[in-house]
Structure formats: structure tokens, C-alpha cells
Amino acid sequence: MRRTARILTYVGVWLLCAVLVGLVLFLTSSRTVELASHDAVVSPDLSGKAVLDAGPILPDVRVDSGRVVGVDVQLGKTDAKSTDELVQRYALLASQPEGQLAKIGHAVESMAVDALVRGAVLGLVPVVVWLLIGPTRRRELAGRFQLRTGVVAVVLAVVLGIAVWQPWREPATPVGGGDWVSLQEFLGPDVPVPDELDDVQVRGDVTTSQTRRLVESAVDTYDTSKEFYAAAEEHAATLDLRVPEEGDTVVVFVSDRHDNIGMDPVARAIADAAGATAVFDGGDDTSTGSSWEAFSLDSVSAAFAGLDRWGVAGNHDHGDFVSDYMSDHGWTMLDGEVVEGPAGTTLLGVDDPRSSGLGSWRDEVGLSFAEVEERMADAACEVEGGLVTMLVHDANLGREALNRGCVQLVLGGHLHNRVGPEPTVGENGSTGYRYTTGTAGGAAYAIALGSKPKHEAEISLITYRDGHPAGIQWVDIQTNGVFEVGAYVELTYPPLTVQ
Structure with missing residues (x-):
């Protein structure tokens, strides 16, 4: 019993030290992340508030x-060309915050785990030191220890702790000045504020009319965006889409x-309405593949969480940032190797040769679009029985594979308009299809960020059955929010043609 009590005491001391040290480490830690198109520093606290320091x-x-845990986010540099552009970005991101909230949550969780691990290790130090000294040496030290010395040591430790803490020091006044007020109070009674923003508080110089106008514009953009996309999301859930049959696997294509x-x-x-x-x-x-656009990658990753995910980079996703970032967030980014795709089918894809400016094929650089097209055809034709699906940004990368009869379905985008599905009979008599989906973002040009689509937006649904692509259905949403659902188009493969 005595030994058990001693062990439990050691464990209790270790747990107490580990928690205290871990808490201190957690509350003094920070992470730098890409947030809302900024380099941002995220720091946790116990305020129960999420504070965004905008500068x-x-x-x-x-x-x-x-x-109980709060967070302070200090925004750093950004590539926004104007304050107005930056404020509009904030408004649009606030209307669809899931990706950014997930990133902050991940950063806080990461800091908590790191602090607990380090606290657990450091919490062992006093226990180990106690055991190493041993009972004999502890008695000797206790005999030499005088009460006065102990009191002085404790007082000195307390004084040093208070000196470091400085509880009497007032919090630093924010650069913009002012106290926390509700958003409605900041903007004034003449500006309507959406109900869901009632709990939002702001701190800044309310006498600055330009700042107030910027925030007023942001609230209007937020409200317009939230209203449009919330209504579209609600309507999308009720669309009359094809119901998957038993054995079908549906893939949403964006x-x-x-x-x-x-x-x-x-x-x-x-996707959910279609059973994808x-x-x-x-x-x-x-639009450029820059790191400030990580918010877009965070958003698409959060939106499709829980689904199997495959992707490629497009010609606007310059460099390797997009592919690396998506891969780190759970996407299988295709790189010219055949992998297992939906329903156990074969899948091949590669980033657009124009995305990096190098035309890379795996580890080889300097290849043209036509050369990558040939390499894709070679890889497809090496698959026993033929490749099932080729996923590329530009469906032209699959032309040669279709012409040879080595692929059943080539999927692409790039044109911002739907084309197909178009059948192709290959040299070996096999039938393959080529399909180009429209722009999922409703993009008229290279950037589509806005309070509503700038162009007709399109989502496609690919159905697999018995190891083959079985059909395609598309869904369009107009700039006025009206949906159009395309007919389900079956993909047929004549007997003995798929080799």
C-alpha cells in the first residue's frame, strides 16, 4: 500500500507539473499561417474571444x-492592391468562413498538442530529480535547510514572477484607438446590419468616416453574398437529380x-443531393497560384471533407504551391502515375503543363503540351484492359489516348463552358468519351471571387457502374440564382470494344 501510494503521488506530481507547464507553453505559443490572403500570427488565450487585429x-x-479558449489573430502583409479590395475580400471570406475557421482551429489544436507533449516531458523533471537525489541525500539537504532561507527563496520567486507578469500594466492601446463597440453602434442607426452579425464587436476610430464607409461597404457585400449563396445552397439540396442505383458510385466534378x-x-x-x-x-x-490564395484551397477542402478526393492543378495554378497545399490537406494530387480511382477503377492525371511554366512530367522538365499529351497516352495504353478515367485540366491532353482507344473517359475543364460528352472510336475499335465541364466558380476571367457568380456556374456529376463510367449529369446556376439541371446522359460501350 505504501509503495502504491508513493507511485500515485509521483504520478500526481507529474500530472500537475505537466498541466501547468503545458498551459504556460500553450498560452505563450503562436503560429504563422496564411489567412484571409494575409500572413497572420495566431495566438491562443483564455479570453473566450476571437479577436482579429486588422492593423x-x-x-x-x-x-x-x-x-473557454480564445484566439488573437494579427494580420500581416498582403498583396491586395487597395484597402477597398482588401475589405471586399474580408466580406466575402466572412460569408463563407468554414475554410478559414478550420485553419485557425487546426493551428490552435497543433499548438495545444505541442504544448501538452512538451509539458509531459518537462513535468517529469522534478520527479526524476527527486528520485535521483534519493532519500539519504534529501534528509541531508533538509537538515541544512533553514526556515529563513526557504522564506527568502519563496518570496524572491514570487517577486520575480510578478515582475515578469506585471499585472499592473495596462494593455497596449490599439493603433486605431477606441473601445469595443457593437458593429451596429460603430456604423450608426442608418446602416442595417444582418442579424447574424449582432454579436460582432469592432474597435477603431469611429470618427474616421472613410473607415466607416469601408466597413459599411463590407457589410453590404457580406449580406449580398451570404443571401445569394445561402439561398443557392438551400435550393441545391432540393434539386431533382438522378437517384443512384444499387452499385452506382457518383463523383462530383468541379x-x-x-x-x-x-x-x-x-x-x-x-453532391449530397446526388449521393456523391x-x-x-x-x-x-x-487565379495565380500564389500563397495568398490559400483561402480558396482551404474552402474547397473544407467543403468536400469526408469525400474521397482527387485533383490536378490548372494552368492558372502557377508553380507547385497549389498541388503541395492540396496534397497536405487530404487530396490525392495526380502526377502522371496510374492510381486507384472511384469504385476501384483506374485513374490517371497530371497537372497542366502550363501551370508551372516548366511543362514538368514527374521529375522531367521542359516538355511541351504535345509531349505531355503523348506521355499520357503512353501511360494510358500501358494499363491492362485500358485506362478507365483520365483527369486533366484541359481535355486536349487526352486526345491521343482517345485516338489510340486506351481510355474510356477523359475529364477536363479550362474552357469555362461545357462540351460533350463526345464519343471517340479509337484505332483499336474501343469507344472512349471526352467531357469538359463548365466553370464551377462562375468565372468570366481568371478570378471569380465575388458576391455572386460573374458567369454561369456549373457542377457535373459522374456515375460509375460495373467498373466503367456509366453516365454524366450537369447542374448550372445562372447569375440570377436560377438553376438548370441537365438530363442524365448514359455512356455506352459497345461489346468487345474495350480492350
């Missing part, structure tokens, strides 16, 4: 976190989002 021009924002995060929950609602269990991403998720 000297724009007011800071505060909301309840809904938890391409050319071009930063329009507003369409992501709409696309997911369509997987997603293909045909690329051009961004």
Missing part, C-alpha cells in the same frame, strides 16, 4: 469563440473555381 487603418473585430469560395457549399449540396461519395477537381482553383 492601423481598419477596425479590429471581436466575437465570442463559444469556448473545375475552374478561380477563388469563388461562395460556390463551394453549393457544390457540396449538389467522391470529388474530382480539374484545377484552376486559384
Whole structure:
């Protein structure tokens, strides 16, 4: 019993030290992340508030976190060309915040885990030191220990702790000045504020009319975007889509989002209504492939969480940032290797040769579009029985594979308009189809971020059955929010033609 009690005491001391040290480490830690097109520093606290420090021009924002743990987010540099452009970005991101909230949550969880691990290790130090000293040496030290010395040591430790803490020091006044006030109070009674923003508080110089106008514009953009996409998401869930038959596997296909995060929950609602269990991403998720566009990749990743996910980078996704980032967030990014796709079928894809400016094929650089097209055909023809699906940004990369009769379905985007499905009879008599989906982001040009689509937006649904692509259905949403559902087109493969 005595030994058990001693062990439990050691464990209790270790747990207490581990928790205290871990808490201190957690509350003094921070992470730098790409957030809302900024380099941002995320720091946890126990305020129960989420505070966004926007800098000297724009007011800071505060909301309840809904938890004991709060967070302070300090926004750093951005590539926005103007303050107005930046504010509009904030408004659109606030209307679809899931991706950004997930990133902050992941950063806080990561800091908590790191702090607990380090706290657990450091919490062992006093226990190990106690055991190493041993009972004999501890008695000797206790005999030499004088009460006066102990009191002085404790007082000195307390004084040093208070000196470091400095509880009497007032919090630093924000650059913009001012106290926390409700958003409605900040804007004034003449500006209507959506009900869901009632709990939002801001801190800034309310006498700055330009700042107030910027925030007023942001609220209007937020309200317009939230209303349009919320209505579209609700309507999408009720669309009369083809119901999958037993044995069917449905894949939702998006391409050319071009930063329009507003369409992501709409696309997911369509996927759920159609019974989709997987997603293909045909690329051009961004306008430039820059790291500030990570918010778009966060959004699409959050929207399709829980589904099997495959993707490629488009010609606007310059460099390797997009592919690496998507891969780190659970996507299988295709790189010229045949992999297992939906329903156990074969799947081949590669980033657009123009996306990096190098025309890379795996580890080889300097290949042209035509050369990559040939390489894709060679890889497809090496698959026993022929390749089932080729996913590319531009369906032209699959022309040679179709001409040889080595692929059943080539999927692409890039054109911002739907083409197909078009059948092709290959040299060996096999039938393959080529299909180009429209822009999922409703992009008229290279960027589609806005309070509603700038162009007709399209989501496609690919059905697999018995190891083959069985059919395609598309869903369009007009710029006025009206949906159009295309007829389900069956893909037929004549007997003995797929070799």
C-alpha cells in the first residue's frame, strides 16, 4: 500500500507539473499561417474571444469563440492592391468562413498538442530529480535547510514572477484607438446590419468616416453574398437529380473555381443531393497560384471533407504551391502515375503543363503540351484492359489516348463552358468519351471571387457502374440564382470494344 501510494503521488506530481507547464507553453505559443490572403500570427488565450487585429487603418473585430479558449489573430502583409479590395475580400471570406475557421482551429489544436507533449516531458523533471537525489541525500539537504532561507527563496520567486507578469500594466492601446463597440453602434442607426452579425464587436476610430464607409461597404457585400449563396445552397439540396442505383458510385466534378469560395457549399449540396461519395477537381482553383490564395484551397477542402478526393492543378495554378497545399490537406494530387480511382477503377492525371511554366512530367522538365499529351497516352495504353478515367485540366491532353482507344473517359475543364460528352472510336475499335465541364466558380476571367457568380456556374456529376463510367449529369446556376439541371446522359460501350 505504501509503495502504491508513493507511485500515485509521483504520478500526481507529474500530472500537475505537466498541466501547468503545458498551459504556460500553450498560452505563450503562436503560429504563422496564411489567412484571409494575409500572413497572420495566431495566438491562443483564455479570453473566450476571437479577436482579429486588422492593423492601423481598419477596425479590429471581436466575437465570442463559444469556448473557454480564445484566439488573437494579427494580420500581416498582403498583396491586395487597395484597402477597398482588401475589405471586399474580408466580406466575402466572412460569408463563407468554414475554410478559414478550420485553419485557425487546426493551428490552435497543433499548438495545444505541442504544448501538452512538451509539458509531459518537462513535468517529469522534478520527479526524476527527486528520485535521483534519493532519500539519504534529501534528509541531508533538509537538515541544512533553514526556515529563513526557504522564506527568502519563496518570496524572491514570487517577486520575480510578478515582475515578469506585471499585472499592473495596462494593455497596449490599439493603433486605431477606441473601445469595443457593437458593429451596429460603430456604423450608426442608418446602416442595417444582418442579424447574424449582432454579436460582432469592432474597435477603431469611429470618427474616421472613410473607415466607416469601408466597413459599411463590407457589410453590404457580406449580406449580398451570404443571401445569394445561402439561398443557392438551400435550393441545391432540393434539386431533382438522378437517384443512384444499387452499385452506382457518383463523383462530383468541379473545375475552374478561380477563388469563388461562395460556390463551394453549393457544390457540396449538389453532391449530397446526388449521393456523391467522391470529388474530382480539374484545377484552376486559384487565379495565380500564389500563397495568398490559400483561402480558396482551404474552402474547397473544407467543403468536400469526408469525400474521397482527387485533383490536378490548372494552368492558372502557377508553380507547385497549389498541388503541395492540396496534397497536405487530404487530396490525392495526380502526377502522371496510374492510381486507384472511384469504385476501384483506374485513374490517371497530371497537372497542366502550363501551370508551372516548366511543362514538368514527374521529375522531367521542359516538355511541351504535345509531349505531355503523348506521355499520357503512353501511360494510358500501358494499363491492362485500358485506362478507365483520365483527369486533366484541359481535355486536349487526352486526345491521343482517345485516338489510340486506351481510355474510356477523359475529364477536363479550362474552357469555362461545357462540351460533350463526345464519343471517340479509337484505332483499336474501343469507344472512349471526352467531357469538359463548365466553370464551377462562375468565372468570366481568371478570378471569380465575388458576391455572386460573374458567369454561369456549373457542377457535373459522374456515375460509375460495373467498373466503367456509366453516365454524366450537369447542374448550372445562372447569375440570377436560377438553376438548370441537365438530363442524365448514359455512356455506352459497345461489346468487345474495350480492350
